Amino acid sequence: MTNVLQISDTHILSKGAMVSGRLDTSDALGRLVTRIGDIRDQLGKLDALLVSGDLSEDGSAESYAQFKSLIAPLNLPTYVIPGNHDARDPMRTAFADALPANGPLNWTRQVGDIRLIGLDTLVEGQGLGTLSSDSLYFLQDALLEAGDAPVLMALHHPPFACGIGFMDSIGLTNKDVLRDAVAAYSGRLRIVCGHIHNMMVSDVAGHIAISAPSPCSTFAYDRRSGAPVGYMTQEDGCLLHCWNAGFQTIRIGPMAGSGPFPF
DSSP states (O other): EEEEEEEEEOOSSSSTBBBBBBHHHHHHHHHHHHHHHHHHHOOOOOOOOEEOOOOOOOOOOHHHHHHHHHGGGOOEEEEEOOOOOOHHHHHHHTTTTTSOSSSSSSEEEEETTEEEEEOOOBBBTTOOOOOOOOHHHHHHHHHHHHHTEEEEOOOOSSOOSSSOOHHTTTTTHHHHHHHHHHHOOOOOOEEOOOSSSSSEEEEEETTTEEEEEOOBBBBBOOTTTTTSSSOOOOOEEEEEEEESSEEEEEEEEEESSSSSOOO
C-alpha cells in the first residue's frame, strides 16, 4: 500500500505577513500540519507529500523558506509543482534537490507502487495556465516510461471547467490537448490538481480528476453570471491518495469534531 498526502494552495508569505491584509496563511498551514500530526497514527504510513502549486503568494525566497519550515514537522519526502502565484527560479532554488536545474519544473518520481508525474502549467505574470509543448512531450514520455505502474499525475490548473466563472477565466488554456494526451493512456491514472480552492471530482477522457481544497480559503461555488469575485475565509484540509490494487482518495478536514460517541 502506498499513501501520498496532497496539500495545495497554501499561499504563504514571509513570516508575519497576511494575504490581502486578512488571511494568516502561515497559521492556517501550521494548524493543518498539526492536525495531520495528531491523526497520523490513524492514517498509517505516509510515503510522500505532494504540493500542487501556489505554495507561495508572492514567489519570494522568504515565502518558500517559511513554507519549508511549516511543513518540516511532517518529515516527508516532498514534491512540488508551481502554481500561478509561484515563481520558477526562487522555487527551483528552494527545492533544488527535487526540481530540474533548467526549463519547466516537470518531474517524475517512483513512490512505493505509484509513479508520480509533476507538470508545470505556470505562465509567469498571469493567472491562467498552459502546458507548453515541452511539458506535453515530457508527459507523453513519462506515461510511456510508467509501464504498468499506477500513475498519479499532478498539475496546478484543473484540466476541467469548475463552474466558478472567475476561476475558469484563469484556468488551463489547453485542456483539450491534455485530454487527448491522456485519452490514449490505458493504464491506471489519477489526475490531481489545485487552483480552485475546492474539492471537485471530474472525468477527463475516462480518468478521474480531483482538485484539492486549500488550507487558507475557499471560493464559493456560484455559477451565476454576476457572481461576486473574491474569496471566503473558510479554511479546508487536504487529500490523501492511497494505492492498494486501486486508487482511493480521502479528504482530511481541517479539524476534528467531538467523539466518537457510541451508537
